[in-house]
Amino acid sequence: MNRITELFNSGKKDILSVYFTAGYPSLNDTFRTITELEKRGVDMIEIGIPFSDPIADGPVIQKSGSKALLNGMTLSLLFEQLREIREYSQVPLVLMGYINPIVRMGIDTFLEHASRTGIDGVIIPDLPPEEYIEKHQAKFQKAGIFNNFLITPQTPDTRLRQIDEWSEGFLYMVSSAATTGSRESFDEKQLDYFKRVSDMKLKTPRLIGFGVSNHTTFEQACKYADGAIIGSAFIDAVSENGSLAQKVSGFLEAIR
Amino acid sequence: MKDTFLSNGKGYYGDFGGAFIPEMLRENVESLRKVYFNIIESDAFKKEFHDLLVNYAGRPSPLFLAKRLSEKYGAKIYLKREDLNHTGSHKINNTLGQILLARHMGKRRIIAETGAGQHGVATATVCALMNMECVVYMGETDIERQEPNVRRMEMLGAKVVPALSGNKTLKDATNEALRDWICNPEDTFYIIGSVVGPHPYPDLVARLQSVISEELLWQMKKAEGTEDPDYIVACVGGGSNAAGSFYHYLDRKNVKLIGVEASGKGVDTGLTAATIAVGEPGIIHGSMTMLMQTDDGQITEPYSISAGLDYPGIGPLHAWLAGSGRAQYMNATDQEALHAAYELTRLEGIIPALESAHALAVLGKLELKKEDVVVVNVSGRGDKDMQAYINARSLFNVNLEGRR
Ligand SMILES: Cc1ncc(COP(=O)(O)O)c(C=O)c1O
Numbered sequence: 017m018n019r020i021t022e023l024f025n026s027g028k029k030d031i032l033s034v035y036f037t038a039g040y041p042s043l044n045d046t047f048r049t050i051t052e053l054e055k056r057g058v059d060m061i062e063i064g065i066p067f068s069d070p071i072a073d074g075p076v077i078q079k080s081g082s083k084a085l086l087n088g089m090t091l092s093l094l095f096e097q098l099r100e101i102r103e104y105s106q107v108p109l110v111l112m113g114y115i116n117p118i119v120r121m122g123i124d125t126f127l128e129h130a131s132r133t134g135i136d137g138v139i140i141p142d143l144p145p146e147e148y149i150e151k152h153q154a155k156f157q158k159a160g161i162f163n164n165f166l167i168t169p170q171t172p173d174t175r176l177r178q179i180d181e182w183s184e185g186f187l188y189m190v191s192s193a194a195t196t197g198s199r200e201s202f203d204e205k206q207l208d209y210f211k212r213v214s215d216m217k218l219k220t221p222r223l224i225g226f227g228v229s230n231h232t233t234f235e236q237a238c239k240y241a242d243g244a245i246i247g248s249a250f251i252d253a254v255s256e257n258g259s260l261a262q263k264v265s266g267f268l269e270a271i272r
Numbered sequence: 273m274k275d276t277f278l279s280n281g282k283g284y285y286g287d288f289g290g291a292f293i294p295e296m297l298r299e300n301v302e303s304l305r306k307v308y309f310n311i312i313e314s315d316a317f318k319k320e321f322h323d324l325l326v327n328y329a330g331r332p333s334p335l336f337l338a339k340r341l342s343e344k345y346g347a348k349i350y351l352k353r354e355d356l357n358h359t360g361s362h363k364i365n366n367t368l369g370q371i372l373l374a375r376h377m378g379k380r381r382i383i384a385e386t387g388a389g390q391h392g393v394a395t396a397t398v399c400a401l402m403n404m405e406c407v408v409y410m411g412e413t414d415i416e417r418q419e420p421n422v423r424r425m426e427m428l429g430a431k432v433v434p435a436l437s438g439n440k441t442l443k444d445a446t447n448e449a450l451r452d453w454i455c456n457p458e459d460t461f462y463i464i465g466s467v468v469g470p471h472p473y474p475d476l477v478a479r480l481q482s483v484i485s486e487e488l489l490w491q492m493k494k495a496e497g498t499e500d501p502d503y504i505v506a507c508v509g510g511g512s513n514a515a516g517s518f519y520h521y522l523d524r525k526n527v528k529l530i531g532v533e534a535s536g537k538g539v540d541t542g543l544t545a546a547t548i549a550v551g552e553p554g555i556i557h558g559s560m561t562m563l564m565q566t567d568d569g570q571i572t573e574p575y576s577i578s579a580g581l582d583y584p585g586i587g588p589l590h591a592w593l594a595g596s597g598r599a600q601y602m603n604a605t606d607q608e609a610l611h612a613a614y615e616l617t618r619l620e621g622i623i624p625a626l627e628s629a630h631a632l633a634v635l636g637k638l639e640l641k642k643e644d645v646v647v648v649n650v651s652g653r654g655d656k657d658m659q660a661y662i663n664a665r666s667l668f669n670v671n672l673e674g675r676r
Contacts, residue, residue, distance in 0.1 A: 120569030141294035
């Protein structure tokens with residue numbers, strides 16, 4: 017069974033998913049970041065594939081991506097770095113990246129690598145669901161890899177139900193009209209949106225992301241969804257000095 | 273006119289185009305897609321747009337027979353004078369159309385990206401005219417090299433926001449504009465400056481710019497007794513002035529269509545913006561097109577002396593015209609463009625924009641016959657490029673000797 021399905025079927029509450037950029041802060045941090053995060057109780061991990069032009073990202077993730085690329089990170093190197101990951105970790109792994117590097121590698125080759133590596137899902141913000149369903153879904157299903165769709169406060173209810181229908185893994189609920197980045201707390205309007213979607217009783221589990229950064233926002237998100245995704249705040253934390261293990265544990269203590 | 277080279281309902285030109293946008297932009301783009309065609313094809317819009325093109329922008333732009341240039345290249349060369357439009361380039365055709373569309377959609381805040389600053393100025397201008405808030409994203413490198421246009425935008429009341437990522441040029445300004453649009457989905461209209469971006473932008477901008485070829489039909493008929501020249505030549509950054517010059521001729525295969533990209537220091541130097549020459553299929557700013565990129569799918573930083581051509585992608589229409597062989601894409605280096613700019617200035621008394629100079633620079637490479645009729649689209653005027661021209665002055669004393 018896909019590890020994402022297993023996780024959401026396990027009855028676990030307040031799921032914490034952490035995003036980090038592959039090859040950041042150092043080229044060879046990728047593997048260890050995963051094992052450290054898992055060791056300290058993170059439920060799912062999103063591995064960011066750095067891209068030169070990440071239009072949905074705010075300054076923090078943009079900078080981490082540029083640095084990773086300067087470090088020499090590439091998509092094929094990522095698969096190499098992760099070759100033995102399943103001997104050490106059983107945490108659900110999701111690759112998050114923009115469509116161009118994936119198309120450049122070739123969808124077939126990408127899926128072959130991903131499935132051999134033990135990747136459970138992807139998030140590709142600039143691949144619209146319609147395009148995915150029409151051209152790629154069959155291949156992803158054959159490879160056993162879930163494509164997890166985004167929804168936003170602007171997504172109309174009818175479309176939301178359609179995307180829910182199409183979903184296999186989880187729904188990535190973008191918390192506001194914004195690019196990625198940290199916030200101290202959610203406002204009334206965001207909470208209304210969380211509640212509205214929660215009341216729709218969708219079939220697909222939901223994780224709230226964009227702006228989740230601390231204990232308060234994590235708790236708020238978990239109240240209205242199955243859990244939350246933290247990205248920029250974690251990137252900020254690993255950008256500090258210190259050992260990776262210390263930075264990861266210090267960060268996670270402040271969240272849960 | 274048949275629609276063979278136009279996009280299908282989903283915004284595809286052959287394999288190119290589409291709308292590769294994150295869900296955060298979906299409602300913005302979708303609400304535009306649903307209404308754009310009916311609005312711009314309505315009689316009310318057409319009347320208002322036409323009235324502004326004539327009485328505000330100064331259309332039609334003249335078709336001028338350049339006698340000395342013709343003599344030099346041994347063919348009959350006409351210049352389509354988009355440089356004479358209000359604000360000094362073809363960009364005003366597009367911004368007038370899009371701001372009317374924005375008003376129809378009830379939007380109050382306008383954002384735009386700009387490279388050379390011509391699109392930024394044209395956007396700031398129509399925002400002043402229509403009393404709308406205007407924010408223009410411009411790469412920091414371009415802010416430095418096109419400074420007169422920055423001052424013009426500011427005088428017109430626009431806020432110019434520097435883009436600080438990448439090489440700090442047009443691509444990066446476009447990224448910032450898209451991020452702004454993600455953050456301001458409700459009141460904001462994005463006036464994109466070329467035939468790039470997600471569907472419906474490439475089609476929308478091509479239609480608004482098609483006024484250029486629409487005029488060419490009757491201007492050619494009047495001047496030459498036939499609507500069809502042998503060649504139409506235009507420079508290509510994103511490709512809007514080229515799309516506008518080609519539009520009504522797309523299905524007339526007897527008319528050779530030539531797009532000219534900027535090859536910077538040369539196509540093989542790594543310092544180039546000649547996308548068709550060095551690119552591979554890929555996705556940039558919401559569109560599947562030809563793209564300058566690494567083997568890893570990272571978008572390569574382009575280079576050209578001309579800020580308006582300094583873009584690693586190209587409109588999907590052009591990727592398709594190139595792929596299908598309907599149009600031919602050539603390129604010109606910085607040096608060749610500078611040379612062509614001096615040449616036109618001395619032969620015809622017209623200082624062209626550096627972008628347009630790239631189109632002029634291929635005249636010597638087309639194997640022209642005496643009876644050939646060539647239309648070169650002079651997309652803009654050169655005021656903004658005076659510093660680059662002055663810097664290059666010494667280079668051309670020699671070449672221009674004997675011509676006073
Ligand atoms: C005078 C002029 N010509 C051409 C261009 C290139 O744009 P496009 O290829 O969309 O016509 C620009 C862009 O700034 C410009 O200012």
